[in-house]
Amino acid sequence: MAKAFAISIVQTLRERGHQAYLVGGCVRDLLLGREPADYDVTTDATPDEVMRIFPETYAVGAQFGVVLVPVPEIAEDGNVSQTKSHAIEVATFRADIGYSDGRHPDAVRFSKTPQEDVERRDFTINGLLLDPLTNQVLDFIGGQKDLQAGIIRTIGDPGLRFGEDKLRMLRAVRFAARFGYAMDPATMAAIQKLAPQISQVSRERVRDELTKMLTEGQARRAFLLLEESRLLHEVLPEIEAMKGVEQPPQFHPEGDVFVHTLLLLENLPRPCSPTLAWGALLHDVGKPPTFRVAERIRFDNHVDVGVKMAEEICRRLRFSHEDTEQVLALVNNHMRFAQAMKMSESTFKKFIRLPRFDEHLALHRLDCLASHRDLGSYNFTRERIAAIPPEAVRPKPLLSGDDLIAAGYSPGPRFKEILNAVEDAQLEGRLTSSADALQFAVREFPAQKS
Numbered sequence: 001m002a003k004a005f006a007i008s009i010v011q012t013l014r015e016r017g018h019q020a021y022l023v024g025g026c027v028r029d030l031l032l033g034r035e036p037a038d039y040d041v042t043t044d045a046t047p048d049e050v051m052r053i054f055p056e057t058y059a060v061g062a063q064f065g066v067v068l069v070p071v072p073e074i075a076e077d078g079n080v081s082q083t084k085s086h087a088i089e090v091a092t093f094r095a096d097i098g099y100s101d102g103r104h105p106d107a108v109r110f111s112k113t114p115q116e117d118v119e120r121r122d123f124t125i126n127g128l129l130l131d132p133l134t135n136q137v138l139d140f141i142g143g144q145k146d147l148q149a150g151i152i153r154t155i156g157d158p159g160l161r162f163g164e165d166k167l168r169m170l171r172a173v174r175f176a177a178r179f180g181y182a183m184d185p186a187t188m189a190a191i192q193k194l195a196p197q198i199s200q201v202s203r204e205r206v207r208d209e210l211t212k213m214l215t216e217g218q219a220r221r222a223f224l225l226l227e228e229s230r231l232l233h234e235v236l237p238e239i240e241a242m243k244g245v246e247q248p249p250q251f252h253p254e255g256d257v258f259v260h261t262l263l264l265l266e267n268l269p270r271p272c273s274p275t276l277a278w279g280a281l282l283h284d285v286g287k288p289p290t291f292r293v294a295e296r297i298r299f300d301n302h303v304d305v306g307v308k309m310a311e312e313i314c315r316r317l318r319f320s321h322e323d324t325e326q327v328l329a330l331v332n333n334h335m336r337f338a339q340a341m342k343m344s345e346s347t348f349k350k351f352i353r354l355p356r357f358d359e360h361l362a363l364h365r366l367d368c369l370a371s372h373r374d375l376g377s378y379n380f381t382r383e384r385i386a387a388i389p390p391e392a393v394r395p396k397p398l399l400s401g402d403d404l405i406a407a408g409y410s411p412g413p414r415f416k417e418i419l420n421a422v423e424d425a426q427l428e429g430r431l432t433s434s435a436d437a438l439q440f441a442v443r444e445f446p447a448q449k450s
Contacts, residue, residue, distance in 0.1 A: 005071045006039035006088045007132045009054070014133070016053055018045040019093075021114060021129040021138065028125050031137070031147060032179075041090045042129065044112050050090050058087065065092035065110060093117035115140045122161060122168050123175065124153045150181040158190035166201045169194065170209040173229055177213060177222035188229060195230040206235055207317035214277035219265035238309055239281065241288040248297045252371045257287045263370035269362065275323055276359045279330030280366055282310045286331075307332045326356060330363050337364040337377045340384075346427035349393050352385055398426050398437035407438060408447045418445045 006022060013020035020043040026036035043050070047067050051057045058068040068087035093111040111117055114129055121127045124146045129138035137144065141155045152175050154161040154168075162168050169191045176183050183191075198206065213222035223239070226232040232240045242258035254260055264280040286306025290299045310331045314324040336351060343351065354360055365378050399422045401415050409415070418441050425431045431440055 002039050002071050009041050010132055013043050018043050022132050023129050024126050027128040027130040039088055044093050046092055065094045121155055124155055127155050151184050152176045152181050153184035154187050158187045162190055162194050166197050167205050173225045174213050177218040178216050191229045195234050198234045203318045211274045215272045217270050219268055220262045238285050245288045245291055257284050260370050264366045267366050275326040278327045279363050283331050283334045285309045303335055333360055334363055340377045340381050346424035349427045398434045
């Protein structure tokens with residue numbers, strides 16, 4: 001639907017006497033035989049002209065020549081609706097003038113030539129135009145040659161392109177990783193020189209770009225390129241600190257903490273949730289500062305230290321509260337699987353009640369495969385979960401605080417201790433009724449006389 005609608009926009013603009021083409025990532029993906037995530041149109045029509053031709057238009061960036069034309073959505077009853085969530089970006093040919101903030105042009109000058117518009121874009125593979133009515137490709141910057149050769153190269157001088165938008169440095173790394181392309185030497189040299197300037201980019205934009213690297217299927221290569229480009233030192237120095245930190249060979253024959261972490265990233269599932277990906281990246285972040293050698297290499301309290309470091313990283317990169325909680329839970333619980341076979345029934349059931357436990361299990365599997373490759377605890381946990389009826393994992397409580405008050409107990413902190421003990425006994429099958437639970441509480445926790 002989006003492709004057909006984008007083509008119809010091009011056709012309508014042409015019928016009104018304007019130039020119009022598909023542009024950017026959608027052209028790149030079409031030439032690579034991939035399904036584009038979205039479609040963009042470029043035209044010599046001004047934003048005002050575009051909005052007159054397409055009345056249902058959102059002027060989200062009209063000052064920069066960009067408007068959104070919503071894709072019609074047909075409901076089951078045949079009604080047609082349009083929303084901003086699914087739209088075609090229509091941008092006027094332009095030349096950008098100055099980038100004082102390292103992101104937005106200070107001013108734009110609308111142009112009448114597609115070549116001038118292309119020359120202000122980021123990379124050659126993203127600077128191709130396609131006439132969808134004739135399937136003719138317009139290539140003013142050698143993009144097709146770089147697509148065929150597998151090269152990420154800026155359009156024009158890399159220093160200027162990265163100076164216009166510092167985030168392009170991270171995007172270069174992401175595209176090189178995603179497509180398995182080589183980085184043009186001049187482009188890489190410019191990134192290495194300008195890497196400290198990535199601090200000028202908003203933390204949210206950095207976070208989103210890193211998340212894409214982690215979840216697009218080539219996370220290991222992305223982080224190797226981040227390290228080579230010197231961007232890793234700027235955006236995640238805690239990960240760079242893992243390099244050269246040795247591990248006990250009997251548990252980690254694969255090598256140091258950085259090598260181990262990269263192996264986890266290499267084996268991330270596809271698709272992969274952002275929280276699992278970040279959990280895999282940060283699960284051992286506490287090892288470098290806790291490294292010591294006694295009779296063997298040790299990382300005392302690396303989980304507790306890692307949780308605090310992961311929390312700082314999530315705060316720094318402006319993660320949502322919900323995502324932060326899950327990432328921290330993954331870091332905090334990743335070592336508990338080693339005790340799974342020894343856990344009591346109640347402890348095990350409470351363990352698997354962790355929110356999104358499937359991610360905890362997936363992280364443990366990745367951790368094992370990236371080290372000793374012993375999946376004993378993983379398989380045991382899966383089998384034990386399968387053998388427990390769901391209602392036995394979260395049974396209805398046999399006793400409440402009101403029940404304790406009715407039995408003569410005074411409300412207070414002791415309630416939690418009593419109710420936890422009752423729940424443990426219930427989870428272990430030692431208590432099956434409310435009467436038994438109350439009798440247990442009275443016996444084990446006599447009411448204190450006032």
